[in-house]
Amino acid sequence: MVLCMGLFQPTDLERLLDSGCSACGGKRFSFQSYVDAKQGLMEGEPVSKLAWAYNGEGFCDGIFEIQCASCNATAFRSEVCPRCNAEGGLAVALESENRFVVPLECPRCETQEVTYFSMVPAITTYESRRAEKAKTETALLDPGFHGTKAACKTCGPFAEQRDRCPLCDSPGPIRPRPS
Numbered sequence: 685m686v687l688c689m690g691l692f693q694p695t696d697l698e699r700l701l702d703s704g705c706s707a708c709g710g711k712r713f714s715f716q717s718y719v720d721a722k723q724g725l726m727e728g729e730p731v732s733k734l735a736w737a738y739n740g741e742g743f744c745d746g747i748f749e750i751q752c753a754s755c756n757a758t759a760f761r762s763e764v765c766p767r768c769n770a771e772g773g774l775a776v777a778l779e780s781e782n783r784f785v786v787p788l789e790c791p792r793c794e795t796q797e798v799t800y801f802s803m804v805p806a807i808t809t810y811e812s813r814r815a816e817k818a819k820t821e822t823a824l825l826d827p828g829f830h831g832t833k834a835a836c837k838t839c840g841p842f843a844e845q846r847d848r849c850p851l852c853d854s855p856g857p858i859r860p861r862p863s
């Protein structure tokens with residue numbers, strides 16, 4: 685296993701979508717993954733909807749479960765942390781609260797409007813190679829929602845979770861992600 689990668693690779697995704705479910709042959713799959721999102725905050729309160737901020741490789745990198753949408757057979761399941769690959773890290777990520785501070789303002793220019801970046805568990809349905817938009821039930825302040833970075837329109841990024849894994853809190857350095 686290459687350490688900078690998640691366990692499920694884009695080539696695995698293509699293979700699965702082409703071959704279909706090994707139990708029923710179905711081509712519709714439900715993916716559970718940790719994906720990047722961002723949201724506008726004003727004084728620490730959301731002022732916009734959670735917007736997705738991931739690409740195809742980032743999506744693949746965060747996958748932790750794949751189920752056939754027809755027969756529910758499990759095509760892939762991993763218990764390691766989707767971000768740093770720590771053993772048992774998935775359960776910690778899903779059950780723990782956000783450890784990354786939600787800023788009330790930009791510490792440089794003191795504007796109260798900031799963009800908060802996060803990793804959020806989401807479900808995406810694929811039919812052959814077409815993906816529907818990811819959906820999540822997890823909001824800021826819910827367990828499983830984990831902040832990674834905060835930025836101001838004027839000053840750029842002013843805080844980032846680097847020392848520990850944002851999802852499972854394992855000590856860094858954590859692996860780079862595909863971009």
Ligand SMILES: [Zn+2]
Nearest residue numbers: 705708752755
């Ligand atoms: Zn199936």
Ligand SMILES: [Zn+2]
Nearest residue numbers: 790793836839
């Ligand atoms: Zn600022």
Ligand SMILES: [Zn+2]
Nearest residue numbers: 765768849852
């Ligand atoms: Zn982790």
